Structures are given as structure tokens and as C-alpha cells.
Amino acid sequence: MSVFEQPISARRKAPLYTAEQRARRDASPWTLVQAVLAPLQFLVFFVSVILVVRYLLAGDGLALATASIVLKTLILYTIMVTGAIWEKVVFGKYLFADAFFWEDAFSMIVIALHTFYLVLLLGGIGSPELQLTVALAGYAAYVINAAQFIWKLRLARLEPAASMEVAI
16 A cells, blocks of 8 residues: 555654653753754854855955854854754664654754864865855755754644644
């Protein structure tokens, strides 16, 4: 029987969290850490984009643009390490738990691009324009990755309502 021949109820995906995982998520201090770091990272990202574009368009403020990218990257590394710890607490795996596999996979691309920027910067490789273009590529990947996580957060918030609707 193909997936299209199955009743809709049989095609419904498993919930994002089991009851036990949801309880671990809600009890974990790492949940709060992620809730603080995510908007902080976005704020730094937003300011950094402005500084990077300003330099690329006007040729002014390279030091500020560079510092903002380094800060964004350090926050990214911090959120990835603490996120891996959170994932271990909630799902029993440091990375690539089924519920967040694709988000984690795309996060690796984000980290690779940010790390590549640091290699270029610290190695004095390429022009500032090339380095900042790599940073912007990392930022574009970050936007996609952030959207993935926001989507999952929305799904997680809708799950209790969806399970109550089924029960009624």
C-alpha cells in the first residue's frame, strides 16, 4: 500500500516530543539557555548584517564589521554546544536526534561557513570583500536554519492543541 492509499491518520507523523522528552525539555536549564541565546544571536546577526553591508557599499567600518562577525560566530559556537547538550538531555543524543535531524544537518553548513570566514580572517587569506562575502553566505544559511528552528518551535507549541483536538 502506498503512502497515498493510507488513511490520513496513518500518515500523521509522530509528535515532535514524547511525553517524557517534553518533561525533560521543560525541566532542563538548557532550554532557558537556548531561549536566551537564540534572540541574542539574532540581534547580533541583525546589527552585523548592517555593518557588513555598510562596509561593502561604502568602504567604511571594516573593523566594526569584522568584530561583529567574530562575535556572531562565537555566539553561534556557544549556542551549538549548549544546544547539543540540550539535545542530549532531551533526546539522549548530542546531535542528529530524529526530531531535529535536518536542523542539525543544516547547522553544520552554517558552522562550516562561519568557521571558513574565521580561517580566511585569521589566515589573512583573501580580500576583506571576499571574507565578508563568505560571512554573508554564512548569514544566509543562518537565516534558513533559524527558520527551520522557528518552524519546529511552532510545531511544538501546536502539538498539545492538536492532541487535545484528536481526543475530543
